[in-house]
Amino acid sequence: MLITTVTTLAIRCPECGALEFYNLSRFALSGRGKLQVNCSCGAFLLGIVNKSPGNYWLQLPCVFCETTHIREISGLRLWGKKTTTLICPESGLELGFIGTTQEVKELAESLDTGLEALMDELGYDEYFNNPDVMHQVMQCLQEIADNGGLYCQCGNTRIEVDVFLDRLELHCKECDSINIIYAETEEDLTVIQQVDSIELAQHGFKCLDSFSNSPKLTKKTRRKRNKHS
Template identity: 90%
Template structure:
């Protein structure tokens, strides 16, 4: 009889947006009875607490609700062969997967599109000035973060992202620096597509858009940006 002692977690970090894979061992829970998984940026990803009834409490942060959800799962399911989906109970948004490495790796690709699909269903497209450009800029930013290219000069890699109708605002909570990434025009999209890293200036302010990055555009042709939030 083969007893599974290791399972794989795939989850997207709600802080830096990186897709993280972690191997969970049941031996890591023995004695202490609890285990905490953190992102490479330091953010909390998953908490596991064993119960006397041979079940476990799972606590995971939700990027949609901006809170932590708690789920009870039996030991046979957690360490079994079937893959478990970790989802937001309010929206149904898939937050991560736990199971065999092969299945989890394949399913993890859907974590890139789940939030965009949910936004479409809720009508968030009507909120953005240019939904298509916004979605593509979001994806570019996600790729940059996944490759470790999103960070601040102060050393912090846990960069928060606020979404507005025409832009993304990147914020470092350690030194309060801000970097604005505009997502309104095709030129804005072209700019971020040519970028492989974004460094926030320590205690500073920067913009990443077609006007501040293209020598062909002068102040005379610069239009007024919509600053509504």
């Protein structure tokens, strides 16, 4: 009889948004009773606590409702052959999967569909000044973050993103720096499409089009921040 000792986790980080894969060994909890899994950006991704023999608690920070969900799961289910779907109980959307490597990687492709479904459900298309440009700017920013190109001069790589009707505001909680990415015109989209990395100025304020490492871009007149959005 073959006993599975490793299960694969796929989950989207609630901080940087990257899709992370993690191989969880049955022996990782031996002698400790708990385990914390972190994203490559350093953010808390998943907590596993041995509640009782053969039973565990999963602590799952949610990318959708910004809280931590607790789910009880048996060891047989955690390391079994059947894939377990981790769901946000508030929105009903998928947060990740636990199971065999091949099946988890196939299912993980649907997580992006879940994010799009949430945007449709909340009526984001009616909220943004230019929904098409905003969606494409978000995708570009996600690619930059996934490739390790989003960080602050202070050394922090856990950059928070606030979404407004016409822009994204990147915020470093370590030094309180801010970087604005506008997302309402085709020019705004062209700007971020030509950028490979975004570095926030320590204790400073920047707009994306003022970056010195983007010489091919035409600098735009800085627009005032909309304090009412």
